[in-house]
Amino acid sequence: MPFLHIKNGRVIDPASKRDAKGDVFIADGKFVKSPTPAQKKSAQVIDAKGLVVCPGLVDIHVHFREPGQTHKETILTGSQAAAAGGFTTVVCMPNTSPVVDNAGTVTLIKAAAAAAPVHVYPTGCITVGMKGQALAPHGSLQKAGVVALTDDGLCVQSNELMHRAVEYAKMFGLSILDHCQDESMTEKAVMNEGVVSTRLGLKGWPHAAEDIIVARNIILSRYTGAHIHMQHISSAHSVELMRQAKKNGVNVTAEATPHHIAFTEEALGTYDTHFKMNPPLRTEADRKAIIAGLRDGTLDCIGTDHAPHAPEEKDREFDYAPNGIIGLETALPVCLDILVKKSKFQLSHVIDLMTRKAADILKLPAGTLAPGATADVCIFDPAETWLYNTYGAFSKSINSPWDKQNLTGRVKTTIVSGKVVYQNGKMLV
Amino acid sequence: MPWHRKHLLTIEELKRSEIEQILATAGAFRRILDRKVKKVPALRGKTIVNLFLEPSTRTRISFEMAAKLLSADVISFDAAASSTTKGETLRDTAQNIQALHADMIVLRHAASGSPLYLSKVLGIPVVNAGDGAHEHPTQALLDVFTMREKLGDLKGRKVVILGDILFSRVARSNIHALTKLGADVTIVGPSTLVPHWFESLGVRVSHNLREALADADVVMLLRIQHERQGVSHFPSIGEYTSMFGLNYTRASWVKPGAIIMHPGPINRGVEIDSDIADSDRSVILQQVTNGIAVRMAVLYLCAGGQPEAVTVPVT
Numbered sequence: 001m002p003f004l005h006i007k008n009g010r011v012i013d014p015a016s017k018r019d020a021k022g023d024v025f026i027a028d029g030k031f032v033k034s035p036t037p038a039q040k041k042s043a044q045v046i047d048a049k050g051l052v053v054c055p056g057l058v059d060i061h062v063h064f065r066e067p068g069q070t071h072k073e074t075i076l077t078g079s080q081a082a083a084a085g086g087f088t089t090v091v092c093m094p095n096t097s098p099v100v101d102n103a104g105t106v107t108l109i110k111a112a113a114a115a116a117p118v119h120v121y122p123t124g125c126i127t128v129g130m131k132g133q134a135l136a137p138h139g140s141l142q143k144a145g146v147v148a149l150t151d152d153g154l155c156v157q158s159n160e161l162m163h164r165a166v167e168y169a170k171m172f173g174l175s176i177l178d179h180c181q182d183e184s185m186t187e188k189a190v191m192n193e194g195v196v197s198t199r200l201g202l203k204g205w206p207h208a209a210e211d212i213i214v215a216r217n218i219i220l221s222r223y224t225g226a227h228i229h230m231q232h233i234s235s236a237h238s239v240e241l242m243r244q245a246k247k248n249g250v251n252v253t254a255e256a257t258p259h260h261i262a263f264t265e266e267a268l269g270t271y272d273t274h275f276k277m278n279p280p281l282r283t284e285a286d287r288k289a290i291i292a293g294l295r296d297g298t299l300d301c302i303g304t305d306h307a308p309h310a311p312e313e314k315d316r317e318f319d320y321a322p323n324g325i326i327g328l329e330t331a332l333p334v335c336l337d338i339l340v341k342k343s344k345f346q347l348s349h350v351i352d353l354m355t356r357k358a359a360d361i362l363k364l365p366a367g368t369l370a371p372g373a374t375a376d377v378c379i380f381d382p383a384e385t386w387l388y389n390t391y392g393a394f395s396k397s398i399n400s401p402w403d404k405q406n407l408t409g410r411v412k413t414t415i416v417s418g419k420v421v422y423q424n425g426k427m428l429v
Numbered sequence: 430m431p432w433h434r435k436h437l438l439t440i441e442e443l444k445r446s447e448i449e450q451i452l453a454t455a456g457a458f459r460r461i462l463d464r465k466v467k468k469v470p471a472l473r474g475k476t477i478v479n480l481f482l483e484p485s486t487r488t489r490i491s492f493e494m495a496a497k498l499l500s501a502d503v504i505s506f507d508a509a510a511s512s513t514t515k516g517e518t519l520r521d522t523a524q525n526i527q528a529l530h531a532d533m534i535v536l537r538h539a540a541s542g543s544p545l546y547l548s549k550v551l552g553i554p555v556v557n558a559g560d561g562a563h564e565h566p567t568q569a570l571l572d573v574f575t576m577r578e579k580l581g582d583l584k585g586r587k588v589v590i591l592g593d594i595l596f597s598r599v600a601r602s603n604i605h606a607l608t609k610l611g612a613d614v615t616i617v618g619p620s621t622l623v624p625h626w627f628e629s630l631g632v633r634v635s636h637n638l639r640e641a642l643a644d645a646d647v648v649m650l651l652r653i654q655h656e657r658q659g660v661s662h663f664p665s666i667g668e669y670t671s672m673f674g675l676n677y678t679r680a681s682w683v684k685p686g687a688i689i690m691h692p693g694p695i696n697r698g699v700e701i702d703s704d705i706a707d708s709d710r711s712v713i714l715q716q717v718t719n720g721i722a723v724r725m726a727v728l729y730l731c732a733g734g735q736p737e738a739v740t741v742p743v744t
Contacts, residue, residue: 198626199441201541201563201601271542316518317540319561 002044009048014352015368026375029418033371054351056088056376058358061303068097073308079116081395083422085328086378086411089119089366095152101125101136106144117421117429121147130154142172150177166226175227180213192280196265207235214238218245230254234279236289243298255303258334273314273321274401301358308397333407377415384410432730436548436555439564440605450736457739459722472501479505481537495724554731569602571723584611592651595622599692617641621662642682649690676702
């Protein structure tokens with residue numbers, strides 16, 4: 001593995017409060033402070049002039065569909081999409097087929113992940129079969145290597161079971177990730193309940209159904225001390241609940257997705273299934289509240305909820321199409337546009353949300369350029385405008401609302417454990 | 430003014446002038462229905478497929494009748510015996526129908542937005558015969574046609590739509606049509622079926638029947654659609670009827686000359702009592718007849734006909 005010298009770039013590492021032009025050195029897969037003369041002489045130089053050099057991005061919410069639905073995505077193709085988007089660490093949801101409620105499936109995923117160009121961490125289920133009826137073997141799952149527990153899109157409906165789940169998982173040091181949805185309020189719902197659903201005649205998913213579960217989880221976290229992470233917050237009221245909880249020192253965290261900060265329910269006006277997701281896109285007030293939550297730290301990180309679906313599954317009547325969009329290859333430019341350009345966030349703040357803060361939620365060894373840390377790097381041009389075309393992109397699926405859109409901010413190089421895995425549009429491993 | 434639209438998908442997208450064009454064309458076709466020989470050759474040689482993927486009796490028959498009176502060949506699609514039950518997608522079903530050289534598809538579908546989807550997939554005209562809880566444009570057109578027949582200009586007329594608004598495509602299409610024609614629309618019913626979101630469509634929302642019915646020129650009743658309600662939106666049919674059913678007493682609250690409408694099928698004794706449904710104020714059966722004329726107009730225009738070309742002498 002060659003010694004790497006990244007020079008001339010704007011180095012942003014919020015974890016070590018670094019934001020200045022400078023050098024980054026990598027030896028044997030780790031960051032080093034300064035090279036020896038011999039290392040410097042033999043170094044492979046990456047010129048990052050005009051570019052930003054930051055820790056590899058971290059996404060704690062992706063779906064890679066393996067095992068079971070590899071026509072949508074595999075761990076390899078999903079990881080390649082991640083690398084192309086500047087991500088070096090991703091956490092996979094367990095709603096595969098079979099679901100990850102046993103150690104054997106974890107082993108299978110880890111074996112596939114070993115060949116992936118980025119670090120892939122599995123999660124396990126909270127309940128057996130994600131059915132919300134009996135606890136999955138959290139201890140065995142942890143031993144097999146999961147980094148958190150979640151029933152993903154199937155929020156545990158029983159308060160008692162959720163209570164016991166967070167209590168039990170805490171014993172193994174595992175966080176619970178929760179998709180907050182009271183299903184009794186959202187049966188057959190396909191979009192946000194409100195003015196637009198009324199006009200379109202589509203069944204509405206009221207934000208109260210999210211708020212109730214967020215409130216429930218805050219109460220359970222406070223009661224047990226367990227860490228609960230709220231996935232893809234979509235409502236202003238949920239943001240407010242989180243703000244109060246954090247003020248009270250409750251052990252909860254939350255994420256926002258690029259699509260919930262970029263779009264509102266108005267995008268569904270033509271029944272385009274590429275805007276159908278769960279939780280649904282909501283109002284402008286909700287969108288602004290999510291951005292405000294990211295600004296003041298109420299929401300901790302960005303998670304893409306990268307959810308690949310085959311074209312024929314999305315190409316149908318709105319009611320019958322599955323929820324979800326892909327997002328790994330577009331997350332950085334979208335966040336640069338919405339947060340930096342339009343909402344005047346500091347660039348280092350956005351990088352923090354996509355690196356250190358995301359990693360810290362699950363205590364993952366990632367998110368910094370500090371000497372001694374694993375050398376995961378994202379080098380991007382914040383000013384380059386490019387045409388995103390899902391055909392020819394790395395994800396196996398094409399269900400993106402940004403397809404054929406011009407995006408600004410492009411990943412040039414991705415380095416994982418000191419190895420260049422992606423550069424200038426090409427996957428190198 | 431020439432007619433430019435290939436499809437009829439929603440009332441929302443129509444301009445007032447387009448609604449007027451359809452109504453004027455329907456007026457001409459309505460006169461045909463009073464002749465001894467009701468058939469005209471306007472769509473001779475055209476094949477229209479009624480793709481009804483959701484149960485319907487009166488709308489399907491009405492479209493069939495309309496197409497036949499225009500001399501078109503009509504094929505009605507039986508959803509229960511179709512390939513859709515074998516898992517074929519709507520796209521494939523419709524593209525096959527197009528490949529069989531159909532000239533137009535009339536679509537009834539349980540999913541909102543399906544006609545718009547199909548219009549993007551096909552090269553032939555698509556007419557929306559009801560999509561989920563979204564729109565039922567020809568029903569609204571026949572409703573306003575009937576109102577104008579009875580009341581003249583609708584500007585400033587007070588129209589009350591009573592019942593299950595939330596799940597009603599008829600309500601949505603009527604709201605768009607009536608507000609474009611200048612009527613003053615109030616929707617009324619239990620708060621769970623008449624949510625405040627509807628105010629964004631330019632109507633008044635009320636849960637007070639007496640207040641809403643006062644001075645009404647038109648009372649349009651809607652069927653309680655149990656099949657669309659995932660959970661109970663009101664305690665019982667009995668409670669609904671006792672609170673919102675149109676009976677003799679409540680009908681007396683509207684002003685003399687007001688008309689009572691219902692898109693059917695009616696639930697006698699639930700949303701409307703029989704003596705009101707069968708009274709001389711009721712125009713329910715006129716709506717059905719006018720529906721043929723309106724659908725003839727829509728099929729004719731979407732097939733490329735022009736409003737001014739329809740001249741029907743009274744015989």
